[in-house]
Amino acid sequence: MQVTRRTFTLGVSALVLAGCGGGGTAQIASSNKVDPAFLPQPNASYDSWVAAFKRRAQSRGISKATLAAAFRGQGYLPGVIDRDRNQTEFKRSLEDYLAIVAPEEKVAIGRKSYASQRKALAQVEARYGVPSEVLASIWGLESYFGTKRGTIPVISATSTLAWEGRRGRFFESNLMNALRIVQSGDAKPSQLTGSWAGAMGHTQLIPDAYQAHAVDFDGDGKRDIWSDNPIDAFATTARFLQKAGWRKGQSWGLEVTLPAGFSAGIGHKNKRSVDSWRALGVKAAAGGSLPNHGSAAILAPMGRDKPAFLVFHNFNMIKRYNPSDNYALGVGYMAGRLAGGGPLKTRFGPDKYGLVLQDRKDLQSGLSRAGFDAGRPDGVIGKKTEAAIRGFEQARGLPVTGKPSQALLRLLR
Ligand SMILES: [Ca+2]
Numbered sequence: 001m002q003v004t005r006r007t008f009t010l011g012v013s014a015l016v017l018a019g020c021g022g023g024g025t026a027q028i029a030s031s032n033k034v035d036p037a038f039l040p041q042p043n044a045s046y047d048s049w050v051a052a053f054k055r056r057a058q059s060r061g062i063s064k065a066t067l068a069a070a071f072r073g074q075g076y077l078p079g080v081i082d083r084d085r086n087q088t089e090f091k092r093s094l095e096d097y098l099a100i101v102a103p104e105e106k107v108a109i110g111r112k113s114y115a116s117q118r119k120a121l122a123q124v125e126a127r128y129g130v131p132s133e134v135l136a137s138i139w140g141l142e143s144y145f146g147t148k149r150g151t152i153p154v155i156s157a158t159s160t161l162a163w164e165g166r167r168g169r170f171f172e173s174n175l176m177n178a179l180r181i182v183q184s185g186d187a188k189p190s191q192l193t194g195s196w197a198g199a200m201g202h203t204q205l206i207p208d209a210y211q212a213h214a215v216d217f218d219g220d221g222k223r224d225i226w227s228d229n230p231i232d233a234f235a236t237t238a239r240f241l242q243k244a245g246w247r248k249g250q251s252w253g254l255e256v257t258l259p260a261g262f263s264a265g266i267g268h269k270n271k272r273s274v275d276s277w278r279a280l281g282v283k284a285a286a287g288g289s290l291p292n293h294g295s296a297a298i299l300a301p302m303g304r305d306k307p308a309f310l311v312f313h314n315f316n317m318i319k320r321y322n323p324s325d326n327y328a329l330g331v332g333y334m335a336g337r338l339a340g341g342g343p344l345k346t347r348f349g350p351d352k353y354g355l356v357l358q359d360r361k362d363l364q365s366g367l368s369r370a371g372f373d374a375g376r377p378d379g380v381i382g383k384k385t386e387a388a389i390r391g392f393e394q395a396r397g398l399p400v401t402g403k404p405s406q407a408l409l410r411l412l413r
Contacts (some may be wrong), residue, residue, distance in 0.1 A: 037082065038152055040075025047076075049163040053172070057179060066183040070192075074156040081164050083196035094301045095348040096380045097326040098333060099357060101141050103378065107337045110136070113145035114338045120231040124217065128238035129248030135234050137335035138321065142204040146230050149201055150194035154178050158198040158207070174198050177207035186214070191226045201225030202233035213240045237321070244320040245313075250293040252318060252332040253311035255285040255344055258304055266304070271295040277310060285345035299325060307346040353404045363404055366412025367392055 054067050092100065114121075114136040121132035136145075143149045155178055162171035178198065181187050194200035198207060205214070205225055214223035217235035225233040259281030264270070272280075274292040282298065284290050285307075293312040300308040309329060318328040333344070350356050355363070357379040364374035364385055372388035372395075386402040393400045396411070 035079060037079030038077055040073070040156060041078055043076035046160065046163045050159060053159070053162070053175070057176060060176060062176070062179045062183060066179055070155050070179050070182045070189045071159075072189065074153055074159065076163070077152070077156045077160045080152065080157045080160050080196040084161060084164075084166070092326065092380070094307070094326055094329060095351075095357065097330060098344075099379045101330045102334045102337065104343075106140065106144070107334070110140045110145055110334065110338050113140070117230065117234070121234060124231070124234045124238050127217075128235070128242045128246075130238040130241045130246050131335070133335040133339040134241075134252070134318070134331065135238055136338050137331045138237055138318075139202055139230060139234070140334050140338070141327070141330055142199075143202050146202045146228070149226070150199065150204070152193060152196055154192040154194050154198045154200060154207065155189065157194070157196055161197070171198070174207040177211045180211060181207060186223050187226055193226075202230040203237040205233070205236060209240065210236070213243070215239050240321065241317050244317045246317045247293070247313055250312060250314050251291060252315045252328070252335070253296070253309050254291070255346070256290070256298065256308050256310045257283050257285050257346065258298070258300070258308050259283075262304060264298075266298040266300055266308075268297050268299075271297050274310075282310065286341070299329070301325060301329070302348065306348055307344045354406050355404055355409065359406075359409055360404060363409050363412060364388075366409070370412060 050071065054071075057067060058064065114133065117136065117139075118132065121135055124130070124135060125132045139145055155175065158171045158175040158178055162168050162175050175198075178192055181192065182189050192200065195204060199205060200207070200210070202225060210223070210225065213236050214225065215232060215235040216223045217232050218229070223232055223236070225236060256277075262281065264272075264277075264280050272295060274290050274294075274296055277296060277298070278290055282290065290310065293314070296310050296312050298308055299311055300306060309332075311328075311332075315328050315332065318331050319325070321331075322328070337343075348357065351360070360379040360381060361377045364377040364379070367374040367385070367388040368377070370392055372391040373384070374388040375382075375384040381404055385404070389404065389408065390400050390402040392398075392408075392412075393402075
């Protein structure tokens with residue numbers, strides 16, 4: 001998981017999709033030049049930690065040959081520690097999060113990727129009961145449909161974070177399991193690359209989750225989540241969700257509309273029967289009747305006048321993969337789009353600056369055209385856009401705010 005763009009709670013969820021897909025992760029693949037922070041650096045303290053770790057690993061059955069092969073060329077990566085310490089940058093509003101992980105152009109690409117894997121996904125769905133579009137959506141959020149699987153060496157990343165120690169036991173466990181993957185022959189050391197946190201392959205599994213759940217679905221003798229064929233990764237993720245308690249035949253939830261003056265409690269703690277929500281005037285945003293998949297909660301992460309969702313038991317199973325509500329809503333939303341559904345019915349509307357998503361995209365494009373690089377025009381106002389605004393304001397002799405506004409947009413259009 002890249003991006004994220006979200007607040008990870010590594011170690012809470014059995015499967016952590018850290019650093020993947022959405023936003024912001026250490027995707028050094030995007031550039032031909034490798035960021036030196038992701039190349040091994042000399043560190044005597046790390047080296048002596050590794051020497052002691054290797055003795056522990058041997059006592060746990062990891063051979064000298066495996067250790068030699070797995071640690072060849074590996075080392076201390078300062079970049080992963082920076083990533084680990086700066087995860088709060090990924091805390092986004094739902095609107096920004098969806099703009100990052102599920103923009104229209106990605107929906108279009110995703111529908112092609114989904115179509116290309118329909119047969120494999122149907123086979124996996126038949127065995128584990130998890131819908132094809134949910135699995136494809138997770139694939140999309142975690143690795144941009146397999147195209148961004150991560151390029152950071154897993155042995156280096158997990159050993160650096162184990163040495164650093166903030167969550168030392170968690171990362172040492174993952175390092176040990178990465179070595180077991182090498183020893184078992186499931187992957188060569190050179191294949192073990194992933195996110196800054198060691199999440200690997202099409203659906204960004206950490207080594208602990210791999211050891212617990214990985215499946216050789218196509219029967220080629222390897223539990224292979226790394227190669228171009230994603231079927232073992234689909235099956236592994238489906239098996240994870242099945243074991244977590246996924247209920248076959250039920251949906252995660254849906255977008256709903258709330259009646260004017262709706263004052264019933266919302267949030268996970270306010271579960272009600274679907275009949276009860278119906279009686280309170282909650283309706284399916286896309287029309288039709290509300291499905292009944294047991295008790296349900298209403299989520300409206302940006303307020304009751306913004307997009308709202310009725311969520312069922314299976315929503316919480318997606319959260320076992322990544323504990324953020326935005327992540328699970330992103331998976332649910334993208335799953336609907338892959339299956340042919342449309343965009344959200346309720347608009348997010350203007351932000352606190354009075355700008356809607358398209359305005360913010362136009363603002364970013366305008367800044368870049370004017371010579372102040374605002375990055376990819378995704379409509380998400382981050383540090384880069386703010387710096388571009390400051391540069392533009394300075395050059396024009398305007399008060400320097402670094403904040404978007406209608407006035408600024410008019411100047412740039
Ligand atoms: Ca296989």
